[in-house]
Amino acid sequence: MVSISIRHVSKMFTGHLALNDVSLEVERGELFFLLGPSGCGKTTLLRHIAGFYTPDKGQILFDGRDVSKVPPHQRGAAMMFQSYALWPHLTVSQNVGFGLEERKLPRAEITQRVAEALKLVKMDGLGERRIQALSGGQQQRVALARALVVRPSVFMLDEPLSNLDARLRIEMRSEIRRICKEFGLTGIYVTHDQKEALSMADRMAVMDGGKVAQVGTPMQVYRQPVNKMVAEFIGETNLIDGTVKQASYRSGYWDVETASGLLRGRATETLEPVAGQPVTLSIRPEAISFYDLPDSPNRFFGNLLERTYLGEQVQYELSTRDGHLLRFAEMNPREVYDPGIEEIRVNVSADDVLILRR
Numbered sequence: 053m054v055s056i057s058i059r060h061v062s063k064m065f066t067g068h069l070a071l072n073d074v075s076l077e078v079e080r081g082e083l084f085f086l087l088g089p090s091g092c093g094k095t096t097l098l099r100h101i102a103g104f105y106t107p108d109k110g111q112i113l114f115d116g117r118d119v120s121k122v123p124p125h126q127r128g129a130a131m132m133f134q135s136y137a138l139w140p141h142l143t144v145s146q147n148v149g150f151g152l153e154e155r156k157l158p159r160a161e162i163t164q165r166v167a168e169a170l171k172l173v174k175m176d177g178l179g180e181r182r183i184q185a186l187s188g189g190q191q192q193r194v195a196l197a198r199a200l201v202v203r204p205s206v207f208m209l210d211e212p213l214s215n216l217d218a219r220l221r222i223e224m225r226s227e228i229r230r231i232c233k234e235f236g237l238t239g240i241y242v243t244h245d246q247k248e249a250l251s252m253a254d255r256m257a258v259m260d261g262g263k264v265a266q267v268g269t270p271m272q273v274y275r276q277p278v279n280k281m282v283a284e285f286i287g288e289t290n291l292i293d294g295t296v297k298q299a300s301y302r303s304g305y306w307d308v309e310t311a312s313g314l315l316r317g318r319a320t321e322t323l324e325p326v327a328g329q330p331v332t333l334s335i336r337p338e339a340i341s342f343y344d345l346p347d348s349p350n351r352f353f354g355n356l357l358e359r360t361y362l363g364e365q366v367q368y369e370l371s372t373r374d375g376h377l378l379r380f381a382e383m384n385p386r387e388v389y390d391p392g393i394e395e396i397r398v399n400v401s402a403d404d405v406l407i408l409r410r
């Protein structure tokens with residue numbers, strides 16, 4: 053188990069700044085996610101940690117030791133790619149044991165460690181199978197075993213689940229997390245799938261344009277996004293522009309003038325609003341309800357445009373009086389409302405109206 057420090061790392065690719073002064077601290081044994089839209093620099097950062105790239109500026113430290121110029125195979129890190137990169141002509145055991153053969157370990161130890169790794173990923177008994185004779189999910193487990201068999205101190209995963217179907221992806225999320233925790237691995241996991249990150253991460257960094265926009269636990273990032281980009285990227289949200297009018301009688305809450313009238317919201321930890329400040333309000337769809345909410349001054353009136361029934365929830369679109377489109381969701385719906393209904397009123401608690409810097 054090692055801790056990883058990334059200190060002021062920048063990387064330029066042919067006139068394009070792929071990483072712009074990135075600093076992060078990853079704790080020992082932590083499963084840390086790098087998340088963000090395509091091209092934001094996630095893979096480039098992961099490759100720096102793995103040692104495939106050297107930073108133009110800054111340092112990467114493992115347990116306080118500068119490894120910026122240490123080659124990949126001397127960093128004690130293992131990497132798992134989206135494309136598994138298994139050898140189709142070898143058996144499962146041969147694939148898993150390949151790294152140990154290269155290190156010239158004794159035969160008996162290789163056999164024992166391969167068997168252990170296969171057991172860990174629930175593939176025991178399938179060691180003699182050819183790779184072609186495996187399902188996508190099983191191939192994924194073999195790739196996992198192959199990465200873990202060398203007992204890495206840092207485990208890096210680059211979109212490891214993107215080739216799996218939806219059901220397997222969900223199953224493998226908890227499997228990978230279990231294995232990382234059982235092994236006590238420091239894991240760095242790259243994905244653009246926010247559900248994967250929210251469900252698996254101890255902490256995450258949301259990246260944008262080569263910079264770190266926010267670092268936090270899944271709940272911190274979801275509940276306290278620092279800006280519009282993070283609020284929109286992590287989960288769905290409704291954004292409404294407005295101007296801060298005054299502090300409300302409850303401390304931490306503010307009244308904001310918007311085209312939909314006066315709305316009351318709470319400021320995030322990183323924002324101390326002042327009267328007259330232009331802000332954006334973020335309201336999650338699941339926070340909006342048909343029902344009156346206690347202590348809620350926030351109401352929207354409009355016509356129901358769309359309805360999507362999804363079983364555990366029903367999603368609606370409301371066209372508000374002032375011409376906004378408001379998306380909202382009722383969880384565990386016992387009844388549904390038809391599109392076309394006019395003059396509907398929906399409510400949202402001040403706790404769920406987040407005031408963000410504009």
Ligand SMILES: Nc1ncnc2c1ncn2[C@@H]1O[C@H](COP(=O)(O)OP(=O)(O)OP(=O)(O)O)[C@@H](O)[C@H]1O
Pocket residue numbers: 065066068070088089090091092093094095096097244
């Ligand atoms: N070897 C390279 N040479 C030149 N430009 C590169 C190279 N690798 C990445 N880039 C550029 O650097 C930026 C960051 O790329 P990177 O692959 O890190 O993004 P990403 O966040 O992992 O995206 P994705 O989710 O699409 O994989 C992109 O603009 C990309 O085109």
